[in-house]
Amino acid sequence: MKRLISTLAVLLLLSGALFAQKGGSRNYIVGFYNLENLFDIYNDPAKNDEEFLPDGKNRWTQEKYNKKVHNMAQVIAAMAKDNGRFHTILGVSEIENRLVLEDLVADPQIAAANYQIIHYDGPDRRGVDVALLYNPTQFTYLDSESIPFTFEGSKVDITLSKEEQDYFRTRDILMVHGLIAGEHFAFYVMHLPSRIGGKGFDLRSRGAEICYNHAMEMMKKYPGIKIAAMGDMNDDPFDDSMAVWLHGRENLDEVGEEDFFNPFLSMIKAGYGSLCYQNQWCIYDQILVNSTLAKAPQGGLKITPLVKNTYYGRIFKKPFMIQQKGQYKDQPFRTFSNGSFIGGYSDHFPTYILISK
Template sequence: MRRLLFSLLLLAAVLCGCSQEQKYVIGFYNVENLFDTSDDPLKDDDEFLPEGRNHWTQDKYEEKLGNIAHVIRAMKDENGAFHTLLGVAEVENRKVLEDLVAQEEIASAGYGIVHHEGPDGRGIDVALLYRPDQFELLESESIPYTFEGTEVQVSLSPEEQQAFRTRDILMVRGLLDGEQFAVYVAHLPSRSGGKGGDLRSVGAEIIYRHSEEMMEKYPGIKIVVMGDMNDNPTDESMKVWLHAEGDIAGVISQEVYFSPFEEMFKDGYGSLSYRGEWNIYDLILVNYSLAAAPDGGLKICETADGYYGYVFKRPFLTQQDGKYKGTPFRSFSYGEFIGGYSDHYPTYVVIK
């Protein structure tokens, strides 16, 4: 019996790829409109001012900060450690990030911030929070969203392409446990009006091409792509233009990305709900070097239920009654602050 138990434990360790070694949590969270209360004349932030449509006061801002920090702390309590890397979307500026990481519940993580001001019309950006005690920052780049050289059939006219503005894509390179990592954080164009599939495909194409250059420049580099893609893992942007594969056994070269949330989506999991349907737009993908670790070192780990990703869905993050019962407990409803967290659940993966 002891021998059988030992064999089962050994098998579990092999499945995860590493047994008792140090684990690192890498995640993404769309924090839903994290704006400060100050007017920025260069941004369309009027609705997030005390006299604006949302009556965005200092008290509401501080409550929002505390809520997001509480979510990050809750994930820490579940995993036994704060995220090593946490990508975030819908943040107004560096100040809101500084205020967030200073919150009492998460200040002990000592998060560093990587953020570049972008050209988005709403004034929202993406950013990366990282633990300097685990991740050594080497460089970062704000990659412009451009139609130049795209092979995607785009519906916009040349004039419309020239005028189009959306979030830049953030790339961060650094060392994690002595290994080269590149992390991309994206918030691809929205589905407003049911459109934009071609625009999201362009964004995925930009990420893929840039990551190809990184893999050529730094052979063996481990790459993480994360963000609010505004597409599901089975959509064209991910499958065709980011070359994503939902079966880890099918990731056999650097040309293919492993998409941990594809099987979860097919099985009914979701990170946000729209008109009664669950979607996983909050995606994390990894390249062959991190999916298979052919040269050893860190690799993505399988969960206890056979997946490779986690959707952090907890009762306190979920609407408990009313029309939207069972969906993410959001911060805003019809322009009113209702004291929730976000209209998205966080997602994350674990590597060892």
């Protein structure tokens, strides 16, 4: 009965949001969420998923998987409730395959959004991919591309040997192209190489360089196109990958034609965080927008302030998403802690921006 009431509430929410859009005010939510190891329970010989099997290290049973999917949908539904509408675009990372996304979007808490899935199986050795969910009532899909992580032509000073470069595998970068209210948009979804062992700064810079170069080509191909680059960057907004190689700028008046505006740069300076890494709050979960989306003329879609007319980005967290006690008190309530299943959500908080006319 509770599930039925919850589903009806979400349906009413969606219908209200659509009505509001038809009334003239055009608001679109674009977000990103690291789902923290959303694996199914089945063995895929092509992927390193042994820990996430019923007899694996994590004892990943159907019951635990169902709980995980329910929790991820709960967060997405909570964001929709706060915003009065579902996301138009939601990039995600740390998902094993399309199957887990199909289960997620079918969850009764968010099924009314009718999210469509863009996903490619990638080469990451750990077996996790990025993907994009879109609301077909608000976004018209045109085409997409899985952009491989290569080293050819890079201007980044790469520390890996040629042999190491040939062996290296990580997530591809996803690009999705389509229309919102008749305007061309390109969305990039990334999960840049990790910081394990204090390494990877050059690899993250290379990933940002790949994204930036592709975005510049899209701007040449589609003059006036609006671009948002999102993901788990494994770097903060002030790190080289974001500030130098992706040309992320803190203030709108600093954004040139070939720059990106990073709304989370001012937020990290103010003490906000989307995850806690080595007991320090960081914002690895970022969404940057190109100059066309940052400074569109009146009547065009552009990024709009979300918080007290000051911040253009939001880090979404509710009490149920936060660890309430113990060693990790006040940090994200994650799925596992010290190797034990604790039934939480993710070690990252989702982030999003608002686009409107």
